[in-house]
Amino acid sequence: MGLKRLLLRYYPPGIMLEYVQDGEPKTKSIDLLNLRPDTDAIALVEEIQRGEPLITASYKEHVIHLVRRLQEKLGEKEDHMFHLFKILRAHILPLTNVAFNKSGSCFITGSYDRTCKVWDTESGEELRTLEGHRNVVYAIAFNNPYGDKIATGSFDKTCKLWSTETGECYYTFRGHSAEVVCVSFNLQSTLVATGSMDTTAKLWDIEKGEEVVTLSGHSAEIITLSFNTTGDKIITGSFDHTVAVWDVGTGRMLHNLVGHQGEISNAQFNWDCSLIVTGSMDKTCMLWNAMTGTHIATLTGHSEEILDVCFDYAGQRIATCSVDGSARVYDAETQKCIAKLEGHSSEISKICFNPKGNRILTASSDKTARLWDAATGQCLQVLGGHTDEIFSCAFNYSGNIIITGSKDNTCRIWH
Amino acid sequence: MGLLSILRKLKSTPDQEVRILLLGLDNAGKTTLLKQLASEDISHITPTQGFNIKSVQSQGFKLNVWDIGGQRKIRPYWRNYFENTDILIYVIDSADRKRFEETGQELAELLDEEKLSGVPVLIFANKQDLLTAAPASEIAEGLNLHTIRDRVWQIQSCSALSGEGVQDGMNWVCKNVSAKKK
Numbered sequence: 001m002g003l004k005r006l007l008l009r010y011y012p013p014g015i016m017l018e019y020v021q022d023g024e025p026k027t028k029s030i031d032l033l034n035l036r037p038d039t040d041a042i043a044l045v046e047e048i049q050r051g052e053p054l055i056t057a058s059y060k061e062h063v064i065h066l067v068r069r070l071q072e073k074l075g076e077k078e079d080h081m082f083h084l085f086k087i088l089r090a091h092i093l094p095l096t097n098v099a100f101n102k103s104g105s106c107f108i109t110g111s112y113d114r115t116c117k118v119w120d121t122e123s124g125e126e127l128r129t130l131e132g133h134r135n136v137v138y139a140i141a142f143n144n145p146y147g148d149k150i151a152t153g154s155f156d157k158t159c160k161l162w163s164t165e166t167g168e169c170y171y172t173f174r175g176h177s178a179e180v181v182c183v184s185f186n187l188q189s190t191l192v193a194t195g196s197m198d199t200t201a202k203l204w205d206i207e208k209g210e211e212v213v214t215l216s217g218h219s220a221e222i223i224t225l226s227f228n229t230t231g232d233k234i235i236t237g238s239f240d241h242t243v244a245v246w247d248v249g250t251g252r253m254l255h256n257l258v259g260h261q262g263e264i265s266n267a268q269f270n271w272d273c274s275l276i277v278t279g280s281m282d283k284t285c286m287l288w289n290a291m292t293g294t295h296i297a298t299l300t301g302h303s304e305e306i307l308d309v310c311f312d313y314a315g316q317r318i319a320t321c322s323v324d325g326s327a328r329v330y331d332a333e334t335q336k337c338i339a340k341l342e343g344h345s346s347e348i349s350k351i352c353f354n355p356k357g358n359r360i361l362t363a364s365s366d367k368t369a370r371l372w373d374a375a376t377g378q379c380l381q382v383l384g385g386h387t388d389e390i391f392s393c394a395f396n397y398s399g400n401i402i403i404t405g406s407k408d409n410t411c412r413i414w415h
Numbered sequence: 416m417g418l419l420s421i422l423r424k425l426k427s428t429p430d431q432e433v434r435i436l437l438l439g440l441d442n443a444g445k446t447t448l449l450k451q452l453a454s455e456d457i458s459h460i461t462p463t464q465g466f467n468i469k470s471v472q473s474q475g476f477k478l479n480v481w482d483i484g485g486q487r488k489i490r491p492y493w494r495n496y497f498e499n500t501d502i503l504i505y506v507i508d509s510a511d512r513k514r515f516e517e518t519g520q521e522l523a524e525l526l527d528e529e530k531l532s533g534v535p536v537l538i539f540a541n542k543q544d545l546l547t548a549a550p551a552s553e554i555a556e557g558l559n560l561h562t563i564r565d566r567v568w569q570i571q572s573c574s575a576l577s578g579e580g581v582q583d584g585m586n587w588v589c590k591n592v593s594a595k596k597k
Contacts, residue, residue: 113492
């Protein structure tokens with residue numbers, strides 16, 4: 001067993017190891033989720049060495065160097081102000097969702113005009129139009145980190161798999177009996193999962209183009225799904241007020257997270273797959289143990305329905321947004337509310353962290369997106385200009401580009 | 416509203432909720448009608464590039480009204496919104512006689528849609544506040560409405576601007592919804 005190469009992973013902080021075992025090339029990662037600019041790098045690396053035999057004495061200096069580079073990145077002063085770079089008259093009908101590939105070199109937009117478009121981030125030029133769906137393209141996803149494939153979920157009840165490079169449609173996945181409203185690739189890029197208003201989710205093999213398994217058990221529409229990073233589990237959130245945890249290999253339901261008193265709006269794993277966060281129309285957010293399915297805490301504070309919830313990349317903070325026009329940040333470990341983001345004049349429908357985790361982006365029906373300091377809750381910028389409500393927003397991986405997708409049929413790029 | 420709210424309004428509606436689709440040519444007055452129903456300001460209305468959704472309470476029902484843009488290039492996308500429709504409201508600019516043929520054709524095509532088969536249709540002969548407006552009877556005849564046999568239908572003259580006739584039309588809607596939902 002020999003180590004071949006060490007690679008940096010900025011977000012969440014970690015070191016990737018490429019090594020050979022029994023003649024086979026393999027990779028694994030050392031997650032440094034708690035790394036801070038002032039962490040003692042030498043002590044940390046010595047600790048890593050005790051748990052990881054691949055890091056032999058001869059690699060020690062190199063690993064210390066890598067850790068210090070991660071610390072530099074974390075400590076970099078962040079005073080980037082965003083300016084409108086381009087307005088893309090993207091579609092002839094409202095946009096639905098938007099998503100970046102891993103490097104941020106291109107992004108995709110879905111629309112009521114039944115297409116998904118691929119855009120070059122640098123120039124704002126349209127690279128390709130993915131045509132073929134017979135109804136609204138609602139859910140879209142890249143198979144990040146690779147980014148060579150795109151999945152689209154449509155109100156036409158199908159999901160399509162496309163080549164990013166050529167725009168060719170590899171497969172049309174048929175089998176759902178109602179709208180497909182969520183799609184996701186596993187991180188290993190072997191499966192695509194689809195969730196539908198028909199109350200089921202399905203897993204599809206992207207090589208063979210075949211259905212692998214149907215996840216049935218919910219009694220109402222599935223509106224969100226998410227793989228864990230290791231790819232052995234997937235969660236589905238439903239209008240039946242519950243979230244189900246499924247074993248990807250067998251399609252068996254492992255846990256049903258019961259407790260919310262309203263429809264689920266979103267559900268996510270944290271990076272190390274130990275926690276699940278769920279947001280609900282019952283105005284609360286809940287935290288669950290992902291292994292046992294037991295309830296850990298209920299995060300309260302919002303006075304109206306919660307429309308979106310997410311972890312930061314390292315899984316240390318949770319952000320929620322609500323019909324009450326505010327957003328909140330909670331510490332995942334203490335479950336205390338650490339910041340209230342107030343300023344939007346109407347409901348906030350989307351929220352996300354930048355990959356570094358120190359900024360939050362919100363999209364609202366007040367036609368603006370806002371940028372916030374994740375630690376203090378201070379509003380840093382109002383991104384205005386859309387002429388109708390904003391349905392979706394995203395950061396690129398470096399955190400220096402934002403895209404917003406609106407009901408006004410345009411997409412805006414902010415640098 | 417947000418995408419999630421759209422999904423909530425998309426699902427097959429429970430007993431007391433009604434999904435109403437508001438269609439018609441561009442400039443027929445659909446958005447004005449929608450805002451009149453919701454008692455909102457109607458002084459600054461621009462052509463609808465996509466859709467508007469409003470929920471209004473009427474006679475014990477929650478009416479979820481979907482107002483869909485009517486410009487020619489986006490008419491092919493009307494089909495996006497057909498699913499689970501309880502009532503179709505078709506709006507006509509009664510003063511735009513030059514386009515009676517065009518609007519009649521669009522209506523005929525809608526009535527042929529499988530997903531809208533049997534769905535009750537209310538036709539609003541709008542803009543009766545204009546002196547040049549054709550009366551509802553003339554429009555009914557021009558559009559051969561009497562040949563509609565596969566569903567209940569009604570034509571109602573109205574002015575979305577003044578609100579006159581709008582409530583009469585909505586009363587018909589509620590009456591026919593309760594007949595259907597029972």
